[in-house]
Amino acid sequence: MSRFVTWLESTGVLVLIVIGLWAVQSGDMGYGQVLFLFAGLLAANEGAFQLSRKAISHRNGLVVIVLLLYGFLVSTGGQSNTGPLWFYVILPMTFFITGLRAGAFLVGGGILYSILVFRFPELPWVTTQYHPDFQLRFVASVLFVSAFSGILDHQRRKARKELFNAARRHEYAAKTDEMTGLPNRRAMLAELNREWSRYHRAGHLFSIVLMDLDYFKIINDHYGHDAGDHVLESFSALLKSACRESDLPARWGGEEFLILLPDTSRLDALSLTERIRQATEQKPIIYEGQRIPLTLSAGVSSITQATGLEDLLKQVDKNLYLSKEHGRNRITPGVKQDEGATQAR
Numbered sequence: 001m002s003r004f005v006t007w008l009e010s011t012g013v014l015v016l017i018v019i020g021l022w023a024v025q026s027g028d029m030g031y032g033q034v035l036f037l038f039a040g041l042l043a044a045n046e047g048a049f050q051l052s053r054k055a056i057s058h059r060n061g062l063v064v065i066v067l068l069l070y071g072f073l074v075s076t077g078g079q080s081n082t083g084p085l086w087f088y089v090i091l092p093m094t095f096f097i098t099g100l101r102a103g104a105f106l107v108g109g110g111i112l113y114s115i116l117v118f119r120f121p122e123l124p125w126v127t128t129q130y131h132p133d134f135q136l137r138f139v140a141s142v143l144f145v146s147a148f149s150g151i152l153d154h155q156r157r158k159a160r161k162e163l164f165n166a167a168r169r170h171e172y173a174a175k176t177d178e179m180t181g182l183p184n185r186r187a188m189l190a191e192l193n194r195e196w197s198r199y200h201r202a203g204h205l206f207s208i209v210l211m212d213l214d215y216f217k218i219i220n221d222h223y224g225h226d227a228g229d230h231v232l233e234s235f236s237a238l239l240k241s242a243c244r245e246s247d248l249p250a251r252w253g254g255e256e257f258l259i260l261l262p263d264t265s266r267l268d269a270l271s272l273t274e275r276i277r278q279a280t281e282q283k284p285i286i287y288e289g290q291r292i293p294l295t296l297s298a299g300v301s302s303i304t305q306a307t308g309l310e311d312l313l314k315q316v317d318k319n320l321y322l323s324k325e326h327g328r329n330r331i332t333p334g335v336k337q338d339e340g341a342t343q344a345r
Ligand SMILES: Nc1nc2c(ncn2[C@@H]2O[C@H](COP(=O)(O)OP(=O)(O)OP(=O)(O)O)[C@@H](O)[C@H]2O)c(=O)[nH]1
Pocket: 212, 213, 214, 215, 216, 217, 218, 220, 224, 225, 226, 227, 228, 229, 232, 253, 254, 255, 324, 328
């Protein structure tokens, strides 16, 4: 919006200078000088914005200057008594930059002021008179254009909001696994790249955990696919509650989950994984009155032990494979192994 206000002000300055010069050339020195003064006010408002970067003051400044200019034009008639016609330019612009409610208020004020000047030409600051036919047609047409501009601007804002919401919904859907509500593989890859850059730039270490539910095919075959889905949802809820706010669990694939643990050593990652493993093993999932026992296998890896992101993912995948190979329901490396001793569950 600030860029549009800047554009309006630049155009306004240019138009006012051209019309001002034209007035001076036609011998109307006073009128020309007032237009130069308004051009100066617009330029000053723009200059103040360039210094302060305060968008609201920028916009309000423009609105006040334009309304004062309109007040002057309608009170004096401008050149050849055509001043009020500029209201047709000000009208849609006011709705566009201030919105429906403030726009209706300001435009309504402008119309009332015009009627005041039309009805009371003897007021001390009014220096012109308008033909009664012009007054009537001006007010009627301005009312029509105001209503039309207001409706159009309202529709434009509504469509913009809907488009924005639709884009947000699409972005969410593109990054989220629908069933579990967890970020999907694509979102996780983006996060991993971001975390890798953070590590590369500032040395913030991180670890990752790759988990795979054991014998999930048997769960599906034995309890049914819906029960399998329920297990995935319940396990995802467990992951969310077990992780800190800064940790990021994601659905990596079918029954595989990857957790990104920023600023976490491999040892701390192992103890979190062990907590999740125990909670999973100890609390069977209940589906339609049936108890479904569940275990998981996991691989853990830290960026400090990898040459890059690809290597890290390869390592964690290999560690998960080793956990499966060694009998499932376990983590690789085991905590003791990580401390230099043997693998332990
Ligand atoms: N219900 C359900 N099942 C899924 C979903 N995604 C993947 N699966 C199933 O998960 C099963 C994975 O089977 P496998 O890759 O053989 O692995 P597993 O049976 O868990 O065996 P291990 O991993 O070796 O312990 C397959 O039967 C898939 O159909 C899903 O969204 N819902």
